[in-house]
Amino acid sequence: MCHTADIRAGGARRTGRTHRADGSREGGRVSGLRTSSDEYRARREAMLARLAELDAEQAKAVAGGGGRYVERHRARGGLLARERIELLVDPDSAFLELSPLAGWGSEFPVGASVVTGIGVVEGVECVVVANDPTVRGGASNPWTLRKTLRAADIAMENRLPLVNLVESGGADLPTQKEIFIPGGRIFRDLTRLSAAGIPTISLVFGNSTAGGAYVPGMSDHVVMVRERAKVFLGGPPLVRMATGEESDDESLGGAEMHARVSGLADHLAADEHDALRIGRRIVRGLGWVKRGRAPGPVRDPLHDPDELLGIVPEDLRIPFDPREVIVRIADGSEFDEFKPLYGPSLVTGWARLHGYPVGILANARGVLFSQEAQKAAQFIQLADRSRTPLLFLQNTTGYMVGREYEQGGIIKHGAMMINAVSNSTVPHLTVVMGASYGAGNYGMCGRAYDPRFLFTWPSARSAVMGPAQLAGVLSIVGRAAAEARGRPYDEEADAAMRAAVEAQIEAESLPFFLSGRLYDDGVIDPRDTRTILGLCLSAVNNAPVPEPAGFGVFRM
Structure with missing residues (x-):
């Protein structure tokens, strides 16, 4: 999903420019598209139907964990993941959301409990990764991991500062076998970004526990929200089981402790809005300069x-x-x-x-x-x-x-x-x-x-290959195998196989x-x-x- 002030106001203009023999015209090519034709209208209607389906699926990602969990989060005084992003990025700027359908068709909610994308913060394009605490407490599932790693790759390859908006209960334990070993790359990526001179910033709004504690621990800049942020390798129950020590959340990993005692927090924010203000101030102080080419003059397409x-x-x-x-x-x-x-x-x-x-x-x-x-x-x-x-x-x-x-x-x-x-x-x-x-x-x-x-x-x-071609290849192979064994070929079974394979490949494509x-x-x-x-x-x-x-x- 891409959010801008007016993303479809393409500003297309039609002009009476002169045609040239090569099929172009001064200032732009002629279009041969007949928008009044039945063919065009049929194609347009088919595309609009698909877009309606896309809107419905993307709405699932925006809904997060659903009304009950959204209200519970709000009752605790928390902002939603996309609200945090909206306050972080510059007013009326574009936010290009990436992989909003991550996890589609899996046992996990669409969106994979994290929002990632590219937004402009104080004039600087940044990769933003925001946990969605309304989806299973922001716990990371296998698709969360893949989506987060993709965001880090984009930050590294394109030299974009990385801002983590952290509130996560850690790994989804039933699927830890798919998360634990490859998940270590998240921390490796943070250190490599820093080593490459690409700033990493963590704004911690709630829990950041177990392995998740290393996200702020390996970031260049860390902001924690007073009385809300909880960052520890092991929470009070685990500490009690492991050492017999009794402790509470605040003394073990609260924002105040990390700001005054451990030194993990660089900034102590009064609330979420304050944390986002501090985050914007950090980006503003980076003195970030783009190193690639500057664009030339921009002209709208002549065609709509x-x-x-x-x-x-x-x-x-x-x-x-x-x-x-x-x-x-x-x-x-x-x-x-x-x-x-x-x-x-x-x-x-x-x-x-x-x-x-x-x-x-x-x-x-x-x-x-x-x-x-x-x-x-x-x-x-x-x-x-x-x-x-x-x-x-x-x-x-x-x-x-x-x-x-x-x-x-x-x-x-x-x-x-x-x-x-x-x-x-x-x-x-x-x-x-x-x-x-x-x-x-x-x-x-x-x-x-x-x-x-x-x-x-x-x-x-x-x-x-196409569904019909793939099913046809399997049919030819099966028919040849039956012939080699001297057995009759089951045409009825072949037809059923072809239909099943075509349906499967169509769905998976x-x-x-x-x-x-x-x-x-x-x-x-x-x-x-x-x-x-x-x-x-x-x-x-x-x-x-x-x-x-x-x-x-x-x-x-």
């Missing part, structure tokens, strides 16, 4: 971003022109296409987005052939040479198969493209608009290739399922794409422009 709702077909086997997406997110709708006549199933070219230069790779007809792979490899090298970030707009069924294409070198050409993606050091951003199947997911910078940020549209699908497992950073409304990418490009430029690196051996 609202029209993005009617571009992707319900049936992803039907191709669509990604240029219609590009002209609705690029500054001035300008797109300087590279090799437009070569490898036409992949669109490549240069644009600006919120003033930042980007190189764009977008699938036009799904399948990647040898020409497309070679074109992509060259384009990625050019972007790497000019230190231009890359934006991948995915809608791919993978690399082409068949005797002709194998003999033509599709393996080595696909490997060439994947080599280029893997070793390019400029920031990569990925948006999955439609299909993301097979090795095409890799070549177009899927999650395994560590793009700085990856978002999906509600229309997206991702799996090793849906964006909610994938986002719930943190294979993206969020499912987004297509109309928000330009704004979200602009926030991401601004965030990545906190880090210096990375040095170019070499590529692996290209098989020519």
